[in-house]
Amino acid sequence: MANDKSKSSSPAAEQSPPRDPDSPGEALLEAGDDDSALGVTDDELSTASLRSSIYEYHMINGRGYHKDEKYWLPSDQNESERLDLQNRQLLLTFGGKRYFSPNAETAKRVLDVGTGTGIWAVEFADEHPHAEVFGIDIAPIQPDLHLEPGSWLEVIDPVFPAKSEDGTLKPDSPLHRWDELTAKGALALGRPFDEGVNHEKRLKEAGFVNVTRKAFKWPTNTWPKNPKFKEIGLWTLANIERNLETISSFLLRQGLGMSQEEMLVFIAEVRAEMRNLKVHAYWEVFVVTGQKPEEQA
Numbered sequence: 001m002a003n004d005k006s007k008s009s010s011p012a013a014e015q016s017p018p019r020d021p022d023s024p025g026e027a028l029l030e031a032g033d034d035d036s037a038l039g040v041t042d043d044e045l046s047t048a049s050l051r052s053s054i055y056e057y058h059m060i061n062g063r064g065y066h067k068d069e070k071y072w073l074p075s076d077q078n079e080s081e082r083l084d085l086q087n088r089q090l091l092l093t094f095g096g097k098r099y100f101s102p103n104a105e106t107a108k109r110v111l112d113v114g115t116g117t118g119i120w121a122v123e124f125a126d127e128h129p130h131a132e133v134f135g136i137d138i139a140p141i142q143p144d145l146h147l148e149p150g151s152w153l154e155v156i157d158p159v160f161p162a163k164s165e166d167g168t169l170k171p172d173s174p175l176h177r178w179d180e181l182t183a184k185g186a187l188a189l190g191r192p193f194d195e196g197v198n199h200e201k202r203l204k205e206a207g208f209v210n211v212t213r214k215a216f217k218w219p220t221n222t223w224p225k226n227p228k229f230k231e232i233g234l235w236t237l238a239n240i241e242r243n244l245e246t247i248s249s250f251l252l253r254q255g256l257g258m259s260q261e262e263m264l265v266f267i268a269e270v271r272a273e274m275r276n277l278k279v280h281a282y283w284e285v286f287v288v289t290g291q292k293p294e295e296q297a
Helices: 077-093 119-127 174-188 196-205 227-241 244-256 260-275
Strands: 057-060 063-066 109-113 132-136 152-164 209-219 281-291
Touching: 077 119, 077 209, 077 227, 109 119, 119 132, 152 174, 152 196, 174 244, 174 260, 196 209, 196 281, 209 227, 227 260, 244 260
Parallel strands: 109 132
Antiparallel strands: 057 063, 152 281, 209 281
């Protein structure tokens, strides 16, 4: 694993967010004073170029995708940048924490599944030089790879669709319909992505013990009054908006057969709503941890 970290510049700051013992997921989202329908500007969303990742890929609508045509996110430079941005967004969301598994500080071997650009694995390894850290992504996994008894599994996933606590996100709104339609498109392609709500149940069914779930919130833009949520919202908008057309092209066009013209009109409406500070919407993010039982003597 390379020693050089890949770096991303935050829309709000260039350094990693400070550690905060308070979980942002437990705070009440409150709208700020700026209710402009104009919303967030492009200048707030600029990011610096990051290193590229090399994958086997083919081209769809000008973007490079992995050879597995059912994987609905690209595998190109733009996606590498977005993944590093998302890593910083999660770090801010979790109050500076990289993990919630209780044995992470003393773990000798750590596996990052879906490692992306490897930024989390590299930074974890830098902070824990005693640990052997592995990162894997879309690739065959060795059949003998498994958790040791007593080890922990941690799963992080966003939950769809978006919701609002004050009713400003309407059921027939473009953003709500986009959430629903992309979920249907992913299901049609055999790659459902709205499984975050099921991880806790499935870990328990698989025999894991000490299973817990923590819930966090990703505001759609900078509408919250709370400064931390406001910054998280800026990250969310930068994260989702930069891939809005890419995700839609794959899931709406290939999954549901939507025409190019219809899709472009639709995502323009979605983008406008995502930037609208009068719409106080957010996605939930679940962190589920569970322990593989110790072997019986």
